[in-house]
Amino acid sequence: MLLLISPDGVEEALDCAKAAEHLDIVDVKKPDEGSLGANFPWVIREVRDAIPADKPVSATVGDVPYKPGTVAQAALGAVVSGATYIKVGLYGCTTPDQGIDVMRAVVRAVKDHCPEALVVASGYADAHRIGCVNPLALPDIAARAGADVAMLDTAIKDGTRLFDHVSPDTCAEFVRLAHAAGLLAALAGSIKQADIGPLTRIGTDIVGVRGAVCEGGDRNTGRIQPHLVAGFRAEMDRHAQELAADVTAVS
């Protein structure tokens, strides 16, 4: 499982750089503009320059409306600025067809410029609170649009977690659907260390984290702490080893 950490700008990206050996993807966000709030192009560029070259930069395009042209142009801005994972939160899409329209436009805009960039279609585990597409529709939306990753995060950051809205069994189904469609599956949403075990067992490819690696566990007032990133990774490694031992014991 890959660890994606979301700094809110260049200063926190430098803290991520101090913990670079413990993380896999640096995800540029602007949390005060929403769960998947988009940051400025120049911030994406500065973060790209601030972290080791072998660490991919992800950038969120925002909690987007159903406006394929607008979103495609924003996605191009993110990839031109140096991001190679382009994340789109389908906040304003109320049907799968709307999600596919937006994601197809994004895939074309991104891949015309950088064919090897990965496009992430993100839905929300708490979709029922905001009226957007059902979480389990995301793998099909992503696959039909030609995206690479299906993701779930939470839209409302009020302390509730991924598993408060979508059970581990439903997350397992999400991962299964994503894999059956040839996609990677990414899960996020106030993930805590206690959630790593179930996420590992269901075969999650990417776990996205911010609050759990911020001072005081607070994604808004706390700042990312390198030692918390290292601790989170250690717990991931422990669960991966346990799972590998279980698989060996069974076979």
Ligand SMILES: O=C[C@H](O)COP(=O)(O)O
């Ligand atoms: O993409 C991952 C998010 O930034 C997760 O943030 P969170 O752990 O504070 O919910």
